[in-house]
Amino acid sequence: MVSAADRVKKPGMSSVWLDAKKPRSAGGGTGTGTGRKADPAVAGLDREKITAATVALLDAEGLAKFSMRRLATELKVTAMSLYWYVATKDDLLELAVDRVMGELDLPDPAAATDWRDQLRQLAQTYREVLVRHPWASILVGRFLGIGPRMMEFSSATLGLMRKTGMPLDRQGGTVASVFQFVYGFATIEGEFHQRAAASGITPDELYAEAMGAISGAVEGTELFRDSTAVMEARGGSTVAEMYDRDFRIALDVLIAGIEATSAASSAE
């Protein structure tokens, strides 16, 4: 009977960052601090500790294997005690994403560095975070990223745009061209690393295996000729070098595009 009313109430915008009622946490202490309570020195859970443990577990075993029960045993409690600190598993994952975004090496907004260098730095640091924590890619897409660290990153991208000379009405699209590219690139790169790690082999070994398997299927075709030519011209003896090179060249293209577009618009 209440189902219609329920449907209207359903928020759609649920996010940890929008639920003001933060649960009991220890406040802004630096690091571990001294255990106030006597006995449960080992336990003494709070949101901060749980989030840190979540990131560690996700890094170690990936998103697929992560579970509330698994995390709980890591923290030496039952799964249910976690629900006193976070409402759902998704909330916890959202906290984890924003936590790793704290690792971003954002450029000083006051510094007078050339925007090209700033763009490269921002792109590179975002790429590094996503590759270091491959599980974060999927979650960045899922949660619309409105945590405080993600907000600082957005702020930095907008600050960068202002320096490019790009007309205001194109800044939204230009931000997208750069950072959705980095997101896409780093997601695929991170998944590849994860896949290799899961099989206990190096990325180079996985690459060799994949190439051998694929070329067996397309040998003699036009695709085979073309892709072999591109890959040989690309150079680089390791997968890591190939990724680095492609990434750098892609940023060159983007920067050249921004230069050309902003020059054209200031000329008219």
Next chain:
Amino acid sequence: MVSAADRVKKPGMSSVWLDAKKPRSAGGGTGTGTGRKADPAVAGLDREKITAATVALLDAEGLAKFSMRRLATELKVTAMSLYWYVATKDDLLELAVDRVMGELDLPDPAAATDWRDQLRQLAQTYREVLVRHPWASILVGRFLGIGPRMMEFSSATLGLMRKTGMPLDRQGGTVASVFQFVYGFATIEGEFHQRAAASGITPDELYAEAMGAISGAVEGTELFRDSTAVMEARGGSTVAEMYDRDFRIALDVLIAGIEATSAASSAE
């Protein structure tokens, strides 16, 4: 005792496309055809039917809710009978991804269309497929995409590159700049649609809700001023228009970048 040997054997490259032993399917009949057998006309499972049902279910309910058991009830069999046709759930998902890539509207490689138009078409059709089937984005990252339809797409991107005049050693990076951008962009766009649909509201309603929630948190800050300015300049009265506009502008930047780079390299 065999654990060391096992580790060495573990392939890392598992993929449906690499297991030659295809299971019993009906052959290349067109559409439904006439039921050869008498009674199990309704059942009569095969890989093709299972994959089609998988895509339908993923479109309807998303990756999170998809399960072998759920799919089985849809097909009026038990979950276990599916395992006669596919080895694992992941194999089935890999088949589903390649199936939707068959929806890509690839340009005729023989046609003499300007590469700029071809690039726009290829980017747009890839974007549309990923937005229409948002679950595919995550899986494209997971499975390295070596199915036949994905291969045709790769072939088309390489054919496009040859027409740009881009030097061969930069084609890999340039392909990445375009198609990893599209992948990133469409992934985020698709997730947004999915999120709105899951809450039973329109993307525009979700957008308004999100903006209201966020601005409450950052009002008065520099980020608020900057992002408001960019959003207003961006124009477009609906979320769909905003996405279209940003996408088009981003492609403009990329095309300008490719033009500038290939012109510079042919001049030296």
Next chain:
DNA sequence: ACCTGAACACCGTTCAAGT
């Protein structure tokens, strides 16, 4: 205030059996 046990309604996959 914090944590637990038992329970509900699920998972993917294996394996021995059925027809």
Next chain:
DNA sequence: ACCTGAACACCGTTCAAGT
């Protein structure tokens, strides 16, 4: 050749209960 039932080792989350 194709499909099933029962079982194993899991899930996220709720709820009443403990301290």
